[in-house]
Amino acid sequence: MNDIYISGLSPEKQIEKTVDKWLECATDRKSTIVFCSDRDKRNDTARRFQHVGVDARQYLPDAQSSQRTAVMDAFKAGKFPVLVTCPRATSAFDIPRVDCIVLPYRTIYTDFLRQMVEHGTLLCPGKVDCLVIDMHSHMNAIDLPELYGQDVSSPEVPQSVLASRLSLCKFLRKR
16 A cells, blocks of 8 residues: 555545555564544544554543543553554653654644644654654655754764754655
8 A cells, every 4th residue: 555645535534544554564563653633533543453452552642630640651651553643642751662753634733733743753762763654645745854853964963962863753645
């Protein structure tokens, strides 16, 4: 399936194609975060992963603190491979072991895109890369240093740190 664009499909088909792409490319990943655009898509996406036998759980920003903490602690400990959430929750956690980010919906907001992808660029011992499954080809339109809001020629940005974080990203896009 080379054409991963899903814009013209129904929401149900978009979710199905997104989960199929993850099954095709990312079942060997330790920790995946799927960012959905709203509550309904988050619920439906988690259910679709579960339907195909993947232990996917939701991070619910509106849940009680103890419930959010329990889900995050389990995800951080590697007790399940797929966390389904929404961009609103991007500031709620940093988990260096995340090695796959799924972007199943279109966004025009570079800040949201940067925050979502950034979760996969945190350095972690033993982490080789982060696969970004971009179902709408956001990465075709954005330069990676721009994505990070960094001027790569600036002496204030340690080049080794920036290069390490950017080299972690391995983007899956239409070829």
